[in-house]
Amino acid sequence: xxxxxxxxxxxGGAGLKNGTNWANAADEPAMEIFLEGAVVPGDVIFVMKGTxxxxxxxxxxxxxxxxxxxxxxxxxxxxxxxxxxxxxxxxWSRLAADxxxxxxxxxxxxxxxxxxxxxxxxxxxxxxxxxSGIYNIFENCKFENDNxxxxxxxxxxxxxxxxxxNCEFTSANSRGLICGGNSGVFFNYFHDFPDAxxxxxxxxxxxxxxxxxxxxxxxxxxxxxxxxxxxDIINNTFYETATGISETDGERWVCINNIMxxxxxxxxxxxxxxxxxxxxxxxxxxxxxxxMWSLVDTTTVFQDYEVSTGDPLFTTPGADHSLQAASPNIxxxxxxxxxx
Amino acid sequence: MNLNKKYSYKSLKRQSFVDVDAREFNHTDIVGSSxxxxxxxxxxxPSNITGVTFINCNLDNxxxxxxxxxxxxTNKHIRTMNDGEYWIVGKDGKPVEPRDxxxxxxxxxxxxxxxxxxxxxxxxxxxxxDPKRIEAQKIEALxxxxxxxxxILIDAGELEARxx
Numbered sequence: 001x002x003x004x005x006x007x008x009x010x011x012g013g014a015g016l017k018n019g020t021n022w023a024n025a026a027d028e029p030a031m032e033i034f035l036e037g038a039v040v041p042g043d044v045i046f047v048m049k050g051t052x053x054x055x056x057x058x059x060x061x062x063x064x065x066x067x068x069x070x071x072x073x074x075x076x077x078x079x080x081x082x083x084x085x086x087x088x089x090x091x092w093s094r095l096a097a098d099x100x101x102x103x104x105x106x107x108x109x110x111x112x113x114x115x116x117x118x119x120x121x122x123x124x125x126x127x128x129x130x131x132s133g134i135y136n137i138f139e140n141c142k143f144e145n146d147n148x149x150x151x152x153x154x155x156x157x158x159x160x161x162x163x164x165x166n167c168e169f170t171s172a173n174s175r176g177l178i179c180g181g182n183s184g185v186f187f188n189y190f191h192d193f194p195d196a197x198x199x200x201x202x203x204x205x206x207x208x209x210x211x212x213x214x215x216x217x218x219x220x221x222x223x224x225x226x227x228x229x230x231x232d233i234i235n236n237t238f239y240e241t242a243t244g245i246s247e248t249d250g251e252r253w254v255c256i257n258n259i260m261x262x263x264x265x266x267x268x269x270x271x272x273x274x275x276x277x278x279x280x281x282x283x284x285x286x287x288x289x290x291x292m293w294s295l296v297d298t299t300t301v302f303q304d305y306e307v308s309t310g311d312p313l314f315t316t317p318g319a320d321h322s323l324q325a326a327s328p329n330i331x332x333x334x335x336x337x338x339x340x
Numbered sequence: 341m342n343l344n345k346k347y348s349y350k351s352l353k354r355q356s357f358v359d360v361d362a363r364e365f366n367h368t369d370i371v372g373s374s375x376x377x378x379x380x381x382x383x384x385x386p387s388n389i390t391g392v393t394f395i396n397c398n399l400d401n402x403x404x405x406x407x408x409x410x411x412x413x414t415n416k417h418i419r420t421m422n423d424g425e426y427w428i429v430g431k432d433g434k435p436v437e438p439r440d441x442x443x444x445x446x447x448x449x450x451x452x453x454x455x456x457x458x459x460x461x462x463x464x465x466x467x468x469x470d471p472k473r474i475e476a477q478k479i480e481a482l483x484x485x486x487x488x489x490x491x492i493l494i495d496a497g498e499l500e501a502r503x504x
Contacts, residue, residue, distance in 0.1 A: 051349045053374045055414040103351040105398045127464045
């Protein structure tokens with residue numbers, strides 16, 4: 001990755017507020033001016049733990065990075081004293097309590113293409129709270145659309161060919177992630193989306209989306225999709241989501257090693273029976289998920305011949321979804337390696 | 341600056357401090373906080389506060405007492421309309437103009453409140469009409485239209501053959 005320059009942002013700013021170091025750190029208004037008018041490929045912006053209230057949108061969608069020199073924002077701890085290239089991984093806000101908090105209120109945070117964002121918590125009620133360009137990566141971030149009135153808003157609109165890794169999504173009344181085609185959604189935690197109409201963890205907004213190793217806990221729908229083809233859903237846990245996966249007539253889906261538990265409407269739901277999907281070594285049954293295979297083919301060669309059933313034996317259901325030693329899922333799934 | 345540490349750099353949206361002792365606010369600067377309310381013209385602070393300066397705060401939908409001043413930040417009164425966007429509203433609750441007027445103008449959308457749809461749109465109007473999104477949808481549609489794609493490639497080949 002080719003670095004152009006380092007920038008420093010802290011709550012309230014300091015000194016000249018020109019971002020050159022912590023003694024002259026920019027504040028939120030200066031960061032917005034920089035992102036919208038001056039940031040160039042290869043710039044790395046370190047944001048120190050603190051609260052950053054938006055009084056207008058931060059929209060740098062017209063300023064993109066490149067494949068070899070993305071624009072990068074990294075949250076760091078408020079104990080960080082290192083500067084620029086000397087900032088180390090130990091300075092990063094890896095824990096939720098150390099992340100900078102962007103209170104977006106009613107405004108969008110809009111990025112351009114080739115943007116990487118690490119260790120930031122976003123909260124607000126704008127439609128598509130964080131709105132990304134293409135080839136974006138979000139890692140160890142939190143997204144909460146806290147729209148005061150129930151409506152179909154999202155925490156993150158991920159543009160095509162983006163990745164969301166190790167992030168947290170939640171909302172009392174809105175939705176989590178809407179992701180573009182060819183994107184990857186790995187190792188994330190989607191929890192507490194209780195709204196009956198809008199409580200959805202992921203909505204697909206394109207085809208060939210990979211959703212692997214995520215946990216969906218207490219969502220009205222874990223993954224909602226309308227006529228999207230070629231998605232692969234692998235090694236996810238759906239716990240007490242009313243419906244785990246809802247599709248209409250999408251084809252060529254690959255669903256392997258997913259655990260459905262405590263879903264009170266359905267596990268896999270296709271509103272139109274569509275035979276050209278592949279299910280293998282998933283876990284769940286009607287006794288525990290009401291309707292494990294709702295309108296999903298259960299009669300031809302496409303059915304899941306290796307499905308396992310019964311209590312998956314989570315360590316602490318609803319809190320710790322690792323598996324107890326006696327779980328029927330241990331040693332029973334298909335061996336999967338991530339090709340990323 | 342006499343920074344009010346208790347109320348600065350905090351997310352205090354949808355909260356009311358009307359019943360708090362005014363002395364907690366008087367003659368201080370409140371910086372970088374959000375006091376946003378869901379409903380326009382909401383009283384949030386005691387009416388008798390004095391000498392208070394709000395700096396770079398989000399005070400949208402907050403009624404500012406006469407003893408306070410606003411320095412930068414935002415203090416608009418807004419409500420989501422049927423086009424899915426925030427509009428600045430008057431005290432009568434009627435829309436005056438879009439909060440993000442520049443985006444409407446850029447996308448060629450009407451900023452006249454008379455043209456707000458009578459029923460709610462499925463998605464925000466500036467999202468639907470975003471030129472970048474429309475372009476992306478066209479590319480996506482083309483990628484999925486193998487017959488048209490094939491014809492384009494054939495045509496391109498013919499052009500190359502003619503040029504060669």
